[in-house]
Amino acid sequence: MARSRFAIALLLAVVMGAATSCTASDTQQSEATSSAAPATSAGPAVLTPVVADVVAAPIPVTGSDGRVHLAYELRLTNTGSQPATITSLQVKGDGRTLVDLSGEALTPWFQALGGGPRTGTVLTPGQQGLVWIDATLNSPDDVPRSLGHVVNVDFPQATSLVPSQLAENVADTEVDTRDAVRIRAPLDGPRWLDGTGCCTVTSHRAAVLPINGRMLAAERFAIDFVQLDEQGRIYVGDKTQLSSYEYYGAPVRAVSDGKVIAVVGDLSEQVPGASPQGLPLDQYGGNHVVQDIGNGRYAFYAHLQPGSVDDISVGQDLRAGDQLGLLGNSGNTDAPHLHFHLMDGPDYLASNGIPFEFENFDLDGRVTGESFEAAATAGAPVVDATGTQTGSRTDEMPLYLDVVTFPGS
Template sequence: MRTRAFFAVAASGLLAALLATPPATGWAPMTPAGSPVVRPAIARTEQITPVTAEPTTVPLPVKATDGRTHLVYELELTNMSTLPATLTAVRVTAGEGTLEELSGARLLRVFRPSGAPAEQPARDTVLQPGRQGRVWLDVLVPAGTAFPITLAHAVSVTYPEALGIIPKTMTENVAPLGVPDRRPVVLRPPLAGGGWLDANGCCATITAHRSAASPVDGRSRFGERFAIDFVRLDHGTVLFDGPPDQVGSYPYYGTPVRAAADGRIVSVTDEYPDKKPGSATPDMPLAQYAGNNVVQQLASGEYVLYAHLKPGSTRVLAGSTVKAGEVLGALGSSGNSDAPHLHFEVMSATSPFTSEGLPFVFSSFELEGTVTPNAFDDALASGSGSITVTPAREDRDRTREMPLYLDVLRFPRTA
């Protein structure tokens, strides 16, 4: 935390010197021989930014089932001043166009101060002195945009009062970010058939995956940024049939999980029991959170995690190579799992805790419909296990698109 005394010294010393207007004819320090060295005047374009900002990753453009191209990343903000800073707006631009403008309720929905539960909405957008916060961004790019592009961020902040060279209200231009002309990896679905629900995926809603920052080995990374928890609605509506605290009540338990691409198996873990659905997560070592799992390296360099597999179900060995569609194991509920599901994600490294989550698209699938965010709670409360699905407006095959949170999908039987 910066103290008032420290910041005052900085403002009156280094910053004052940096912001001083140079003579019009340039400045002329003396060489050891006494001859002046003449240099042209340097235009001073520095801006004091008491709230510093850093993007967490370089986003890749990914097309989703809403037909739009998404840039998904987070902006980490730190209040370096000695006064509380209220964030009033965040604007993302590319060239002359505004891609995203967040203020009021929309900004509050995607802002969290450090230390606050990520899934719990913030009460305000105040960053206390020395405090860090994050803004989760899902920037939509207009159709026909040519990449690469450069994003710019304008962060508007107010303080209780002016402090030295810091005005009471200001807009900072921060964190320029280049977006490369790259596309996400194309995968085959790891599951087959219809009724597969994206129960915890990307992008606009700050789900448990979207919000998960892993503070491991001295850094925080967002390995689950695009991760999906797949559960299946049997007969199109039924999540479970029987006691909801039994894995056997979920008809899709034990469904084959298949390789999403050709690749090499990096690691296999198959030693943990299923966790009882709905039970509290016990204290467990970090390595057990993914439960029984398979990590696969793709030829293009990315890694795919297939997690929470059924005990004793894995069919591959570390170091072996597999073809797309080959069975790796069976869907289970091991590790940190509330109910049987397949946790599926693409990563930049071999571990979900030390990697950045990367976008991906599936080669082919159908969008059957969507469900509401409270569908799971309603199914549990009623005891019926039934979930209402709103049919999709378009009944068409999807190619090279990413599913969105609460989508219900039909994958090819040959997946």
Template sequence: MGTRTSTTDLGPGQRATVWLDVSLPTGSAVPKQLSHRVVVKVPKPAPPLVPPVVTEDVAPVTVSAHLPAVLEPPLRGPGWLDGNSCCDMTPHRMALNPIDGKLWGAERFAIDYEQLQPNGQLFAGDRAKNESYAYFGADVHAVADGPVVAVLDGLPEQVPGDNPTGLTLAQYGGNHVVQDIGNGNFAFYAHLQTGSIKVKPGDQLSSGQVLGHVGNTGNSTGPHLHFHVMSTPDPLRSDGLPFVFRSFKLTGRLANMAAGDALEAGQPAQLQPGFSARDENNVSPLNLDVMTYDR
């Protein structure tokens, strides 16, 4: 049985996934290959067959040359909080889907968007009502030109604060739209409001076009837009691909992951002190960023 608890100890018959973020100095060349050396300390060695330390050099891995898609933001207005994206160990990044005999990392760059209100809170009034979230029903915009390849609508809204049960794999994204944005990139707009989707498969979308509204459907515990870019049209049987937004204003950042949990409980946002707002161009938002999208 799997566990999400980080460990360096493996028992008999166990396997583990190692997550590595390789950072490079600004302007440096991206390597074409990465090699890995794994060193294992054996608790009960049996020399000479099983030495106390086993060192293995793993075959080099070719670094993908796939360039990040350059997109327009899927939302408009101030206070949009980036939850669960790169580069913390968030549920999105650690989600591996075992489908058809392969592990797929569809959500490795996915963003959950919620909107901070002027008082720094996510909702006002009854937490268990979708209407308490002012951004419930906000317009969702196409991030690029390209055709719609899949749509699901008609799933009911969930109750904020409750963990949904009984969902099939096809229902995890809730009401959603999949768009082919070219060069092997597919955009996924998920958890849309019931009955709000304005497009159908085959429709050619223009960048900025409204395709639906922010909702709380599928595997969702509160109103938000889940957005990611993937390698196939299947939201789960795909690998997540990096993307950047052409421009946005970075206005703040939550102090830490615990501040995100406090937000969900009704507390106002605890932001990093002394943060200087700045314009960003052709970069990807990071987990806990707070942004204004003007276009």
């Protein structure tokens, strides 16, 4: 037994310790299999210093572009003693390559966590990183049953067990077969702009947080809605005044039937124009309502006006379309807006976000990211992006920078 422990310790020392002298394998491309799949499925066991797992299995959702999106996060951990440069990532399903991110194309979708460099695609020894993935397909019939990932890694030196270049097959995961939740829109009327929605890496998608000992992405599909005026502006006049935002106080409506399980309504409004400092974590949602809409799914309506939920109480049954509050500027916010998302648990932080599709809306257009930034910071009118296929939508999810009209007055 002692001999066996020594052999294992020696192996770990070789893997985790300093690199040994280079061998002929220092230019070898090696196909490796992670422990997430049986070693017999792809040949003999191979050391994979960068290991991976999926934060939550993706649930397909149809976006306003007519395509089916699989939006999820891949967590990478460098278990070795050398820096690991992630040179490319491929997502595969049913024998097809669904995503291929290489070089500079990978950088916007990658973020190293914790200590060490936070730029590029390098993980220092012991460091973790996240890759945000948006695999798109033409129709629900094209959704694969499972996904595999190939992570291509470069190391400064080869060792006797690990080459300097490695292609690792990691984190095989099944696609969640549940349908996206179909709901009513939480707002009425024209020109609602999706300010931070799926599926690129906005502040919402980037908010993968360590909560209660787990990495969770409650805001994976969250949308911040602001309303444009007829000239395409978010506000007119002094941006620090709530009265400058014409849509401030818009009715917020229940998206489905269901019971209220949490209400906060007594927090003050923030001053627009800047995010509040020193806000406690439990006040990030501001005045809000959490509604149980059934089957382990919950709706979260945040940043409501103080006092606007006084008639809403825990245990109250709401019907789809019922007014539950007014759009405000409470909590972690720099301008009036409605933050809305669905989640798989009752806590708006300690849960994973799940996708949803609105029963119907009109896609009026999509704006450019640069013009949205100018509209939010300087009051400039937005500029329409070219090539957007506008028109009526049924059972789809608005995407980032979409401008939509919801049924209602």
